[in-house]
Amino acid sequence: MxxxxxxxxxxxxxxxxxxxxxxxxxxxxxxxxxxxxxxxxxxxxxxxxxxxxxxxxxxxxxxxxxxxxxxxxxxxxxxxxxxxxxxxxxxxxxxxxxxxxxxxxxxxxxxxxxxxxxxxxxxxxxxxxxxxxxxxxxxxxxxxxxxxxxEREERGVNLVKPYGVRTENGKRYLLFQVWDFEGEHYDLVFYFIEEDLASGAVQTHAMRSRYYAIxxxxxxxxxxxxxxxxxxxxxxxxxxxxxxxxxxxxx
Ligand SMILES: C[S@@+](CC[C@H](N)C(=O)[O-])C[C@H]1O[C@@H](n2cnc3c(N)ncnc32)[C@H](O)[C@@H]1O
CATH class of the missing domain: 3.40.50.150 (Vaccinia Virus protein VP39)
Known part of the structure; x- marks a missing residue:
C-alpha cells in the first residue's frame, strides 16, 4: 500500500x-x-x-x-x-x-x-x-x-474514472483510474499518461491499490x-x- x-x-x-x-x-x-x-x-x-x-x-x-x-x-x-x-x-x-x-x-x-x-x-x-x-x-x-x-458509486468491473488533463513543465498528463469490484472491495489502477510536448515521447505510469468501499x-x-x-x-x-x-x- x-x-x-x-x-x-x-x-x-x-x-x-x-x-x-x-x-x-x-x-x-x-x-x-x-x-x-x-x-x-x-x-x-x-x-x-x-x-x-x-x-x-x-x-x-x-x-x-x-x-x-x-x-x-x-x-x-x-x-x-x-x-x-x-x-x-x-x-x-x-x-x-x-x-x-x-x-x-x-x-x-x-x-x-x-x-x-x-x-x-x-x-x-x-x-x-x-x-x-x-x-x-x-x-x-x-x-x-x-x-x-x-453509496453513489457504480459497482462493477472495468469502471473508468477520468481525472482530466494537466500540463506543467512542458509535459501533458492524462489521468484516469480503472476500478474492478470484488464484493465490498475494489482494485484500482491509477494511470498517469505523460507526454513530452517538445519531443512527443509518451510514457505511462500505473499504480495499483485496493480499497474497501465502506x-x-x-x-x-x-x-x-x-x-x-x-x-x-x-x-x-x-x-x-x-x-x-x-x-x-x-x-
Ligand atoms: C488519498 S490519500 C490522501 C492524503 C491526504 N490526506 C491528501 O488529501 O492529500 C490517502 C493517504 O492515506 C495514507 N494511508 C493509507 N493507509 C494508511 C495507514 N495505515 N496509516 C497512515 N496512512 C495511511 C496513504 O499513504 C495516503 O497518503
Missing amino acids: SDFYDRLTPFYHLIHQDWHASVELQGGQLSALIEAEWPGAGKLLDVSCGIGTQAIGLARRGYSVAASDLSAKEVERARREAAAAGVDVAFSVCDMRRAHDHHGAGFDVVLSGDNSLPHLLTDDDILVALRQMLACLSPDGGCLITLRDY STAKMCELMREAGFDDVRRIDGAFYQPVLVGTRPGLA
Whole structure:
C-alpha cells in the first residue's frame, strides 16, 4: 500500500486541478468545520497527511499541526511543501493503526482526509485505527474524517474514472483510474499518461491499490463502536462527506 503512494508522490498534486488552491480551499473549509464543532480547538493531528493537503492548509490558518502518513516519500514531500509554504508542521511516518502509540494524547482534533481510512480493508483494522485516533484526543476533542460517498458509486468491473488533463513543465498528463469490484472491495489502477510536448515521447505510469468501499453509515457505526459520541455525517461543507464524532468528556 505505501508503495502505491511512494510511487504516486511526484504526481500527487496533479490529482488536483490546482493543488495549492486546494490546500487553501480545504484549509478554509476544514477550519470552519472545526470552529463550528469544537470551538477553540488549537492542536490538531492529521493521521493520513499524504503530501500535506489538509495539514498545510490548516497550519496556514494558525493551528498547531502534527501530521503523519504511512508513505515515507509522501511525508518527505510534505516537509518540502510546508517549508515552501512557510509553515511549521511536525511531520513523521506512522501507520494510523498506531497513531496513539506514536503521537500520544492531548490533541483537540484528529483528522483523516480524502478517503484514507478505506485503505484499511477490514472493519477490525478500521476499528483499531479509530480507537487509536480516539486515544489521541483530549476529553471533548473531535474526530473529523472525510470519505468518498460509496453509496453513489457504480459497482462493477472495468469502471473508468477520468481525472482530466494537466500540463506543467512542458509535459501533458492524462489521468484516469480503472476500478474492478470484488464484493465490498475494489482494485484500482491509477494511470498517469505523460507526454513530452517538445519531443512527443509518451510514457505511462500505473499504480495499483485496493480499497474497501465502506459506506458512510457503516463508518459512523464503527466510530460509535470505537467510543465516539455525537457521530454525524455532514454534507455540503467539503467536496466529499465529512464524518464527525467527539470523545466523551470526563464524567
Ligand atoms: C488519498 S490519500 C490522501 C492524503 C491526504 N490526506 C491528501 O488529501 O492529500 C490517502 C493517504 O492515506 C495514507 N494511508 C493509507 N493507509 C494508511 C495507514 N495505515 N496509516 C497512515 N496512512 C495511511 C496513504 O499513504 C495516503 O497518503
